[in-house]
Amino acid sequence: MIKLWREGRSRVLVLRRKLSILLLLCLSAICGLVIYFHGKTVSYFLRPIWDTPPKPFQVIPHYYAENISLARLCELHGWSLRKNPRRVFDAVMFSNEIDLLEIRLQELMPYVTKFVVLESNTTFTGQPKPLIYQNHEQRFSFVRDKVVYSFLPGQTVTPKDPFVNEGRQRRAMDHGLHAAGVADGDLVIMADVDEIPSAHTIRLLQSCDGFPSIMHLQLRNYLYSYEFHVDFNSWRSAVYIFDSNVTSYQHGRVTDKILADAGWHCSFCFRYISDFIFKMQAYSHSDRVRYSSYLDPVRIQDIICHGRDLFEMLPEEFSFRELIGKMGSVASSFSGVYLPAYLVENPQKFPFLLPGNCTREVEV
Ligand SMILES: *[C@@H]1O[C@H](CO)[C@@H](O)[C@H](O)[C@H]1NC(C)=O
Ligand SMILES: *[C@@H]1O[C@H](CO)[C@@H](O)[C@H](O)[C@H]1NC(C)=O
Ligand SMILES: *[C@@H]1O[C@H](CO)[C@@H](O)[C@H](O)[C@H]1NC(C)=O
Ligand SMILES: *[C@@H]1O[C@H](CO)[C@@H](O)[C@H](O)[C@H]1NC(C)=O
Numbered sequence: 001m002i003k004l005w006r007e008g009r010s011r012v013l014v015l016r017r018k019l020s021i022l023l024l025l026c027l028s029a030i031c032g033l034v035i036y037f038h039g040k041t042v043s044y045f046l047r048p049i050w051d052t053p054p055k056p057f058q059v060i061p062h063y064y065a066e067n068i069s070l071a072r073l074c075e076l077h078g079w080s081l082r083k084n085p086r087r088v089f090d091a092v093m094f095s096n097e098i099d100l101l102e103i104r105l106q107e108l109m110p111y112v113t114k115f116v117v118l119e120s121n122t123t124f125t126g127q128p129k130p131l132i133y134q135n136h137e138q139r140f141s142f143v144r145d146k147v148v149y150s151f152l153p154g155q156t157v158t159p160k161d162p163f164v165n166e167g168r169q170r171r172a173m174d175h176g177l178h179a180a181g182v183a184d185g186d187l188v189i190m191a192d193v194d195e196i197p198s199a200h201t202i203r204l205l206q207s208c209d210g211f212p213s214i215m216h217l218q219l220r221n222y223l224y225s226y227e228f229h230v231d232f233n234s235w236r237s238a239v240y241i242f243d244s245n246v247t248s249y250q251h252g253r254v255t256d257k258i259l260a261d262a263g264w265h266c267s268f269c270f271r272y273i274s275d276f277i278f279k280m281q282a283y284s285h286s287d288r289v290r291y292s293s294y295l296d297p298v299r300i301q302d303i304i305c306h307g308r309d310l311f312e313m314l315p316e317e318f319s320f321r322e323l324i325g326k327m328g329s330v331a332s333s334f335s336g337v338y339l340p341a342y343l344v345e346n347p348q349k350f351p352f353l354l355p356g357n358c359t360r361e362v363e364v
Contacts, residue, residue, distance in 0.1 A: 057235065057258040060215065064200050070207045079210035086206040087113040089182050089242070090189045091173050091249060094119045096132050096278060097193040098139075099271055099350060104196045105143045106342035108189075111202045114180040115147045118173050122154025123282035124165065129154075148180040173249035182242050190249055191237035195219055196340060197263035205239055213241040214255045217262040224268050226339050227355040228307045228330040234265035264340065268310065271352055272363040273297045280310060305358040307331065 063076045071081045090112045094101060105115060119133050133140070133149060140147065152172045155165070173190075182188060187206050189197060197217055205211065219234035235258055240247050270276055277295050289295065294311065303310055307330035334355050336344060343350055351357045 054253070055256060057216065057218075058256045059218065060211070060257060060259045062201070062260040062262060064204070070204070073204055074208035074210075077204075077208065077211070079208035082207055082209050085111075085203075086241075087183075087186045088189065088202060088206050089114050089116060089177060089180060089186055090191075091116045091177055092118070092191060092193050093169065093173070093251075094133055094193050095123065095282065096129065096275060097269070098132055098136060099353070100194050100196070100266060100269055101133070102139065103340045103342050103350070103353075104193060105140065105147075107196055107199050107340045108202060109143055109146065111199060111206055112146060112189075113186070114182075115143065116173065116176040116180050117147055117149050118152055118169070118176055119149070120152040120154040125282055126155060127282055129278075129282070148176055150176040150179070170249045177242075177249070184242055184244055186242045188240045188242050188247065189237070190240065190251060191217070192251065194267060194269060195234065195237040195263070195265045197237065197239075199341070201259070201262040211259075212255070212257045213243070214257070215239055216253075216255060216258040218258045218260050219263045219265040220261070222264060222266040222269065223307065223330055224304045225353050225355075225358065226264065226266060226269075226336070226343070227332050227334070227353075227358070229333045229335070230330050232261065237263075237265075266353070269353055271350075271361055273300055273360050274363045276300050276304075276310070276360075301360060304360065 061077070063073065074081045088108075088111050090104075090108055092101075092104070092115065094117050101117075108115075117133060119131055121129060121131055123129050131151065134151075137144075150172060152169065155168075177188065187202070189202070191197070195217075197219070201217070215238060216235050217237045217239060218232060219237060220232055221230040221234045222228055223230050235253075236251055238250070238254055239259075268276060268279060270279065277297070277300070280289055280295060289311070293299065300310065332355065336347075336354050339354075343353055347354055352360055
C-alpha cells in the first residue's frame with residue numbers, strides 16, 4: 001500500500017518537474033522573442049541600470065522681465081554693463097528646417113552681426129538633398145546683408161566613423177565664421193537651426209561682461225510644435241566669447257556651465273508630412289525606423305496630434321522615476337505665451353507651430 005502510494009507520489013513529482021522545466025523553456029522562449037523584436041525598448045527601459053547619467057550641469061540663474069534696464073539686468077546676474085555691445089555671430093547648420101530658420105533670423109536679427117549658414121547637398125546619413133536655402137533665398141531677402149552662406153559638398157557614402165563627418169562640418173563652419181569676419185571678443189552662438197536662443201538672452205550677453213567665456217544654453221524642449229512642451233533640458237547649443245587661438249565649431253558638451261531658460265528647441269517642427277519622413281530617414285538615429293510602416297503619413301499625422309513618439313521609443317532617462325514619468329504622450333500645453341515674437345505676430349503663417357491645429361499640410 002505504502003509502496004504504491006510512494007510510487008504514485010514520485011510519479012507526480014517527476015511530472016511536476018517536467019512541467020516546470022517546460023514552463024521555464026516557454027518563458028525563456030517568450031523572453032527571447034520579446035528581446036529579439038523589442039531589444040532596443042527593453043534596453044532603454046533598463047537604461048537606469050546599465051548607463052550612468054552625464055555629469056550634472058552647473059546652472060547659471062537667468063533673470064528677465066520687460067522694461068528693466070540693461071545695467072540693472074547685468075547687475076542682477078553679477079555682471080557689469082559694457083560700454084559697447086559685443087558683435088554677435090550666429091553659426092547654424094541648416095538641413096530642411098526652413099520655417100524655423102525664418103523664425104530664428106527674425107528673432108535674432110536685431111542683435112546679430114552675421115548669420116553663418118552652412119548647408120550641404122546630402123544629409124547626415126548620405127542621402128542627396130536639394131539646397132533648400134539657396135532655392136528659397138528670396139524668402140530671406142529681409143536679412144540678405146547679414147547672411148554668410150556656405151555650401152558643404154556632401155558625401156554620398158557615409159563614413160563609418162561619425163567623427164569624420166563632424167570634422168568636415170567643423171572645418172567648414174570655422175571657415176564660414178572666418179569669412180564672416182569674426183574677431184577675438186565677439187559673441188558666437190553655435191546651435192542647430194531649431195535651437196533658438198531668445199532675443200533678450202542674446203541682448204543680455206552682448207551687453208554684459210563677466211560671464212564664463214563658454215556657456216551652454218539651456219532651452220525649453222518642444223516636440224512637433226510649440227504646443228507640446230516636453231521639458232527644460234535641451235543643452236547642446238552654446239555661446240562662446242570668440243578666441244582665435246582656441247574657438248572651434250562644436251555641437252556637443254564643451255563645459256559644465258549652462259545658462260538657465262535661454263530659449264526654445266523645437267524638434268520635428270515641420271510644415272509638411274513629407275518633411276517628417278525626410279527627417280526620420282536623414283536623422284543620425286535613422287536605425288530607429290525599424291518598420292517601413294513607421295513612414296506611413298496617416299500614422300505620422302496621428303502621432304503628431306497626440307504628442308506620441310514617432311519611433312515608438314522610450315525616453316532616454318537615467319532613473320526609473322523620470323523614465324516612467326515621461327512615458328506616454330506629451331500633453332498639449334495650450335500655451336502661446338513666451339514664444340519667439342515673430343511666430344506670435346504671424347500666426348496665420350505658422351498655424352502648425354501654435355496651439356490649435358496640429359493638422360499638417362499635404363505638400364503640392
Ligand atoms: C517702461 O519704462 C518706461 C520708462 O521707465 C515707462 O515710461 C514705460 O511706461 C514702461 N513700460 C511698461 C510697459 O512698463
Ligand atoms: C554635391 O555637390 C558636389 C559639388 O558640387 C557634387 O560633386 C556632388 O555630386 C553633389 N552630390 C550630390 C549627391 O548631389
Ligand atoms: C593667442 O595667442 C597669441 C600668441 O600666443 C597671444 O599673443 C594672444 O594674446 C592670444 N589671444 C588670445 C585672445 O588669448
Ligand atoms: C488646420 O490646418 C490645415 C493645414 O494647414 C488646414 O487644411 C485645416 O483647414 C486647418 N483646420 C482648422 C480647423 O483650422
